[in-house]
Amino acid sequence: MLFTTYEFMGFMAVLLLAYYLVPKKCQWALLLAASYVFYFIAGADYLIYILVTTLTVYFAACRIERNAERQAVYLKEHKAELSKEEKKAYKETQKRVRLRWLVGCLLLNLGILAAVKYANFFISNVNGILSAFGSRQQLSFFSLALPMGISFYTFQAIGYLIDVYRGTVSAEKNPFRFALFVSFFPQLIQGPISRFGDLSKTLFEKHRFDAKTFCYGLQRVLWGYFKKMVVADRILAGVRTIVGDAGAYEGAYVLVGMLFYTIELYADFTGGIDITIGIAQTMGITVQENFNLPYFSKSLKEYWRRWHISMCSWFRDYIFYPVSISKPMQRFTKFSKKRFGEKVGRRLPMYVSSFTVWLATGVWHGASWNFIVWGLGNWAVLMASEELEPLYERFHKRFGARGRIYNVFQMGRTFLLVCCLNLFDCYASIGETFGAFASMFGASNWKVLWDGSLLGLGLSMLDYWILGAGVLLMLVVSLLRRNGGSVRERIGRQVYPLRFAIWYGLFLAVLLMGAYGIGYDASQFIYNQF
Amino acid sequence: MRQKAWVRTFIKVSVSAAVALGGLFLLQRLLVPKYVDGIVEGAFVAEYYGEEKDFDVIFVGDCEVYENFSPIVLWQEFGINSYIRGSAEQYIWQSYYLLEDTLRYETPDVAVFNIQSLQFDKSQKEAYNRMSLEGMKWSPSKVNAILASMKPEEKFLDYVFPILRYHSRWSELTGSDVQYMFHTKKVSHNGYYMRVDVRPAENVPTGRILGDYSFGENAWKYLDKMRELCEERGVRLILIKAPSLYPYWYPEWEEQVEAYAEKYGLTYINFLELTEETGIDYSTDTYDAGLHMNLSGAEKLARYMGRFLQEEIGLADRRGEAHLQEIWKDKIADYEAEREAQYVKYGMKEKTGE
Numbered sequence: 001m002l003f004t005t006y007e008f009m010g011f012m013a014v015l016l017l018a019y020y021l022v023p024k025k026c027q028w029a030l031l032l033a034a035s036y037v038f039y040f041i042a043g044a045d046y047l048i049y050i051l052v053t054t055l056t057v058y059f060a061a062c063r064i065e066r067n068a069e070r071q072a073v074y075l076k077e078h079k080a081e082l083s084k085e086e087k088k089a090y091k092e093t094q095k096r097v098r099l100r101w102l103v104g105c106l107l108l109n110l111g112i113l114a115a116v117k118y119a120n121f122f123i124s125n126v127n128g129i130l131s132a133f134g135s136r137q138q139l140s141f142f143s144l145a146l147p148m149g150i151s152f153y154t155f156q157a158i159g160y161l162i163d164v165y166r167g168t169v170s171a172e173k174n175p176f177r178f179a180l181f182v183s184f185f186p187q188l189i190q191g192p193i194s195r196f197g198d199l200s201k202t203l204f205e206k207h208r209f210d211a212k213t214f215c216y217g218l219q220r221v222l223w224g225y226f227k228k229m230v231v232a233d234r235i236l237a238g239v240r241t242i243v244g245d246a247g248a249y250e251g252a253y254v255l256v257g258m259l260f261y262t263i264e265l266y267a268d269f270t271g272g273i274d275i276t277i278g279i280a281q282t283m284g285i286t287v288q289e290n291f292n293l294p295y296f297s298k299s300l301k302e303y304w305r306r307w308h309i310s311m312c313s314w315f316r317d318y319i320f321y322p323v324s325i326s327k328p329m330q331r332f333t334k335f336s337k338k339r340f341g342e343k344v345g346r347r348l349p350m351y352v353s354s355f356t357v358w359l360a361t362g363v364w365h366g367a368s369w370n371f372i373v374w375g376l377g378n379w380a381v382l383m384a385s386e387e388l389e390p391l392y393e394r395f396h397k398r399f400g401a402r403g404r405i406y407n408v409f410q411m412g413r414t415f416l417l418v419c420c421l422n423l424f425d426c427y428a429s430i431g432e433t434f435g436a437f438a439s440m441f442g443a444s445n446w447k448v449l450w451d452g453s454l455l456g457l458g459l460s461m462l463d464y465w466i467l468g469a470g471v472l473l474m475l476v477v478s479l480l481r482r483n484g485g486s487v488r489e490r491i492g493r494q495v496y497p498l499r500f501a502i503w504y505g506l507f508l509a510v511l512l513m514g515a516y517g518i519g520y521d522a523s524q525f526i527y528n529q530f
Numbered sequence: 531m532r533q534k535a536w537v538r539t540f541i542k543v544s545v546s547a548a549v550a551l552g553g554l555f556l557l558q559r560l561l562v563p564k565y566v567d568g569i570v571e572g573a574f575v576a577e578y579y580g581e582e583k584d585f586d587v588i589f590v591g592d593c594e595v596y597e598n599f600s601p602i603v604l605w606q607e608f609g610i611n612s613y614i615r616g617s618a619e620q621y622i623w624q625s626y627y628l629l630e631d632t633l634r635y636e637t638p639d640v641a642v643f644n645i646q647s648l649q650f651d652k653s654q655k656e657a658y659n660r661m662s663l664e665g666m667k668w669s670p671s672k673v674n675a676i677l678a679s680m681k682p683e684e685k686f687l688d689y690v691f692p693i694l695r696y697h698s699r700w701s702e703l704t705g706s707d708v709q710y711m712f713h714t715k716k717v718s719h720n721g722y723y724m725r726v727d728v729r730p731a732e733n734v735p736t737g738r739i740l741g742d743y744s745f746g747e748n749a750w751k752y753l754d755k756m757r758e759l760c761e762e763r764g765v766r767l768i769l770i771k772a773p774s775l776y777p778y779w780y781p782e783w784e785e786q787v788e789a790y791a792e793k794y795g796l797t798y799i800n801f802l803e804l805t806e807e808t809g810i811d812y813s814t815d816t817y818d819a820g821l822h823m824n825l826s827g828a829e830k831l832a833r834y835m836g837r838f839l840q841e842e843i844g845l846a847d848r849r850g851e852a853h854l855q856e857i858w859k860d861k862i863a864d865y866e867a868e869r870e871a872q873y874v875k876y877g878m879k880e881k882t883g884e
Contacts, residue, residue, distance in 0.1 A: 518656055
């Protein structure tokens with residue numbers, strides 16, 4: 001049940017009505033029921049996966065917290081009797097018990113994720129190696145369906161478990177409330193990956209109907225639909241044509257495809273998150289923002305602080321930091337300082353940790369070498385930027401490269417860099433990606449940009465006009481947000497007829513210009529597959 | 531004070547809702563196809579509701595009825611008051627529900643069903659579904675017709691709110707869409723679609739070999755339902771096969787229909803075997819090389835049908851009924867005017883005898 005289907009809209013209408021009619025203490029229970037209905041409709045078989053994750057993580061978190069509580073009680077009760085060493089030994093023993101629960105639960109859940117998402121990728125690589133060595137033996141592929149949103153809810157649940165282990169959040173005692181945290185349906189499709197500490201503040205609260213919050217939620221949903229249905233799903237035809245036949249569409253077409261895909265990805269993903277956040281807002285629930293004007297970034301590093309924020313912070317908190325301060329890494333730091341000197345020695349471990357994060361990010365995005373190379377490509381650019389930072393500084397000082405124009409240049413450069421890296425997302429194989437990328441530099445077909453050839457990409461002139469207007473509107477909204485905060489607040493301050501005209505106009509734009517229904521190949525949200 | 535604010539909010543919300551819904555209504559009226567130019571077949575089904583419903587004969591079926599029989603000749607020469615409820619590639623379940631819909635308003639003596647659509651066991655094209663179903667007035671028959679017809683990619687809601695289906699038609703709007711936003715013009719003559727031009731049937735394609743010549747279960751189911759409905763309502767059901775040369779009518783299909791008609795005591799007329807009796811001449815009586823009859827062919831078939839209905843079924847000549855005469859006077863005038871206009875259009879003016 002995609003966000004853009006009538007079924008989902010009907011589902012939401014019934015749910016919202018029921019949500020504000022049931023006793024407030026039952027609201028979260030209703031949401032849990034709705035989330036499971038939503039998941040059941042997506043695929044009854046998937047329920048087993050989300051139930052296993054919910055139950056195992058719930059149980060492990062409770063055991064970890066109970067152990068920590070027992071430890072505190074024991075130490076308090078035996079404060080006088082135990083020596084410092086005995087206390088330390090006791091703590092170590094208990095920590096090991098908690099660690100066993102943590103690791104066991106992580107292995108189980110990541111194992112499930114690996115089995116359903118990566119097993120066939122692994123098998124295809126093993127088969128490739130076997131063939132390379134002349135073996136005729138081939139491993140059989142699994143026929144497991146990928147449960148909807150498994151990467152998102154697994155990471156969300158794991159994040160919670162680690163937080164409980166670290167003591168930064170208390171374990172949720174009510175298994176049904178925890179089940180709602182894992183399965184909260186608006187974010188099942190494509191995130192964001194919420195933290196228990198953030199989402200639980202409003203998820204389990206009693207919510208009275210508030211017209212303003214409700215309207216703001218609907219407005220956000222509408223804006224999401226505009227981005228998804230008017231821009232992303234319309235430009236999709238062009239992207240599919242170009243990347244679907246890499247041999248026929250080379251050179252200048254690759255540039256066009258690259259730009260199209262970047263626009264599609266932005267409109268699709270941010271539109272989907274707008275819908276998620278807006279739906280939650282209509283119910284008085286706050287879901288964290290996942291984007292902060294990413295294409296205004298002046299460097300790739302800044303871009304990754306603004307794009308898919310919940311995923312990036314997840315990798316930072318649960319992979320980068322633990323890897324950086326792990327014992328093997330500390331030993332490696334010592335070794336590298338000794339071997340390569342203080343300056344290089346200090347940086348090397350950071351690069352290794354960062355490499356781990358970007359490898360994991362690539363793998364998380366999909367079971368394919370394309371994504372792995374995409375992740376490592378990002379890592380390579382980030383590390384190169386880090387290394388070249390002093391050079392940039394000298395250049396800036398020498399040529400006085402500052403000011404608005406230079407900022408725009410930096411934004412444009414970052415945008416193009418992101419476009420290039422996104423190419424790995426588009427094409428079927430790494431070879432095809434590099435081939436397409438290389439073809440841009442030797443291109444002799446630049447005239448296709450203006451001779452009407454672009455009208456043969458499955459997009460009519462009218463489509464280009466609509467896309468142009470859509471992209472322009474997204475840009476204007478982003479600029480307004482950049483300069484003056486919430487656009488909805490700004491519109492909300494206008495006189496009623498103007499407010500009405502703006503939102504009704506946006507509604508009509510979605511209704512009339514949305515790429516939906518017969519004749520359009522409605523697409524899933526891109527991040528749905530992750 | 532508080533009450534005042536409440537009243538203000540109420541008025542604001544009411545006016546906004548009225549403007550929003552009014553705007554959507556107007557947009558929907560503007561965007562739905564009007565079927566008055568070019569492809570006009572989508573307009574036929576709706577035209578029935580504007581008629582005085584006292585017909586002796588109702589034809590149901592696809593283009594093999596709405597292009598092949600002239601109700602005007604049936605009236606002018608036999609005094610038979612008839613109407614054709616047909617549209618392009620109308621599937622048998624659509625014919626059944628259209629007949630059911632018709633029987634909500636009247637009970638004709640005879641229902642004539644063209645069996646060509648037995649070849650389809652499920653809907654083939656969404657466009658044909660639209661043309662057959664959109665014109666129906668809302669009733670349980672329409673709901674069931676939609677449910678029986680929808681292809682997997684279709685949504686029921688798109689039929690309830692056609693703006694959802696035609697939302698992108700704004701780029702193709704013409705003057706007709708504005709002109710016929712609230713009222714439309716008649717494009718058929720009691721459901722008959724007139725063409726006067728001639729394209730002789732020369733190289734008639736033969737049918738390709740099929741793996742299975744049996745009609746599908748669903749098609750049979752609706753033929754059974756149609757027969758039972760007619761029995762229930764005392765309507766005589768006549769099965770016909772129009773004399774269209776293609777799509778090819780296989781002997782194996784013919785055998786199945788003959789067996790069915792015999793089993794249930796139904797009259798079955800295969801016009802393909804009656805070219806001599808009807809006088810159909812494929813060099814002059816078809817406008818698309820044998821696929822459909824032109825006016826000449828449709829009038830010949832109507833004459834045969836009229837004779838049959840009076841001689842074999844015993845339908846009365848109603849030309850003496852004053853109110854019917856009044857109604858038919860205008861219809862005949864429209865028919866003749868269009869015939870003349872088409873003769874001019876196709877460069878056949880001399881054929882009018884002027």
